[in-house]
Amino acid sequence: MTAMKEFWGDTGVFRPRELGPPSRTAGVPWRLDPVADVPDTVIDAGRVGQLEIRAASARGATHRERGEVRQDVFGVTSVGDRYVLAAVADGLGAASHAHRGAQLAVRHAIGYLAWALPGSDLDVVDMVSALRKADEAVRNAGPAPESRSTTLTIAAIELGWAGQGHRFRAVRVGDSPALVLTGGTFLPLFVKRTQADECLPSPRGPADGARGVLHAGEALVLATSGIGRPVRETTVGTYLAQSWAEPPGPVAYLHQLHFDLRGFDEDRTAVVVWA
Template sequence: MTVDTTWGDRGVFRPREVGPRAAAAEAPWRLGPFADVPDTVLDAGRVGALEVRAASTRGFAHRCDGDVRQDAVGLSAPAGRVVLAAVADGVGAATDAHHGARLAVRHALGYLAWAMPDGPLDGLLDAVDVAAAVHAADRAVGRAGPAPRHRSTTLTVAAVDVSPGAGGHAFRVARVGDSPAFVLAHGRFRALFDDVEGELHDPATDSLPAPAGPVERVAGVLAPGEALVLASDGVGVPLRETEAGAYLADAWAEPPGPVAFLHQLQFNVRSYDDDRTAAVIWAGSESA
């Protein structure tokens, strides 16, 4: 009996090679150990003039080894007034990191939806406390069971006002850990946090639950045509260090279709085989 050893997509769906090829990218996938954590999740939508895409998918190494996806991502748009997004990256050494990441995303977005104020839309984000959402997620991850450090995870949360103001759509971002956030404008990714390239973050101090450091916060405005990008390290590191940055800047110059977005996250480059997760919010024109 001859077994066909070829594996992976072909033709237009073959992952884009943006550097030396990763051997694990062409190895057969092994099913993960948890039935409720699929290989990939995908979401997309349009809210007013905002286009939104999000995906989380196992990295090549996790697929090859049959390990669980440790990243998580979530989107919501409470009452169509604000777009919320969250990305969490479970710490690799933590045995239940995937659970922590999913808890963090769920409770951060749930808190923001619960705390959304009623009343006029003007200045809405002034009353939306994304840092408080991170604290709510921290409590949930810590109280989910014994040995909370087994659920260690980063968390980055964003809120974008659907109603444009002067210059565009106001946004707020907060995080614990090193999962990056960017604004994509004029073909370049501008980092919103001062991460040091090559810096190794201590998971004992830069992750939920009970981080030692404060929640980092940043605010800004998305001008028409710009995009806010939340990512896990599996996207953020190769984006900064390889040709993947130029590739994604071109691919995300305009909102791609949902399936195309997922395909773009599957870029193939050796040594960058972590889980791939991103949530991207594009600001269109008011007439879009």
Template sequence: MEQVQEYEAPSTAETVPGFPQPLVIGREPRVISQPGPMPAVRRPDTEIDGAALPGLEVRAASIRGDAHRYYGTVRQDAMGLWYDGDRTLLACVADGLGSKEESHVGAATACEVAQAYLSLLPLRPEHVTDAGNFVDGVAGEIRNQADQLGMPLDELSTTFLAARVQEMPEASVHRAVLVRVGDCMAWHLHRGVWTSCFREDDDGTEITSSATRALPHDIEHAEVGYADLYPGDMLLLCSDGLAKPMRGPQVSSQLASWWSRPPSLPEFFWQMSFRAKTHDDDRTAVCIWRV
């Protein structure tokens, strides 16, 4: 009589061959990097996107932090990308305040409605009034959302950063003009060196007074920055979940090495999932390469 072999399921502890665990940079984190309880609010753990545009290559990801995974709480970061089909790309990131349970709604709203106010984004960094009009429009949409949902306005508080990247044919350059409220960051990577796109103080560190500022309030504190992107350059927009670990030279140099060229989407997700002790917040980045 023919014997039938029983199927033996593979161990769940095994990893997919050739696909390593996220890189640990510095000290080993305490929180494990794997899904935990399902959040009461259904929102994807991770968003990932990318595009190949004339003169530009884009990679973007918003990843729930290991702490939120461990406690089963929702990802509070958001991102958005739009291209007008001609010469202009709009990219934005937002980070709902951790102290507000519904702040993910404010972050998502800001990134969803930004396109409607693209015409108000300044074409030049000195056009500060235009920047105020842009964030005022986005803030108004957050207020409307709070009214519709019957939520206190402060519960939807979110930091916000947007960049208008436009081809300048006469100068053979793509110019990025950026507007932010809060502590999201933007860096220009040129020949392996990171440079902040926003005003810095005398000792070269980021201004920290913006850390608690957020929409829909603090419209008057909108900041404007810019970067000119030449072939080989990259523009990074990110929430503080990535900005904070980048203050360490190990992380910033590793990312500069990884992002010297546009990675594949799977590579980008793996790179964004690096682990570093005490840095387990949501992590969102939009990377725009001038190719």
């Protein structure tokens, strides 16, 4: 009988990069989660005009160890050759169907903007209505809407605005951050710190909004707390700023999100759009 290896997981160049004391669960075998249509990891990538897009979402080490479903969701799409739309949602851990809430929020927010933008202009399109459509979908999906609680952050980027870069708008409910990576530094778009329990459905406060212009060499980042918090609080910010100075390949991007650092075992999701 072959002995089981002490360490379980990728080795060599694919082993997660250690950025400090390793997580207690770093080498623990993953358990399959009970929701068959929500895989452990999803990834997307593409190019639209002068914009490069990378996106990935993966279960955190804690969910993998316990065999629990990934509660983060992202969505990315393009509207013709004029707009790139992106969204991330972070299902609240205590909500039993948070993954479904996150799915509904992303799907309906992006769906609304994909419908509204071809007949409108980025300056005047109602970004808050995209949040409302998401809120309605989460709230009306069945009984116990609080079981589907989730954050939601969405952005629309317009390609080649007046030759001065790519203008964008972003809105959110909850604490999932949006940042601009410029000059090796992550700058937060949303300055106000929201309450930890602010979420869909039926948020209590107004949505946060931001707008700006993405210049060549910069990147717009939408993330859940599994990326946003270590970027803000640890050396992960320096590591990812260096790794994302230029768009990495899709597999390299996914590997960069799988860093190993004790105390940061949440689901990890990020959409990055480079100019």
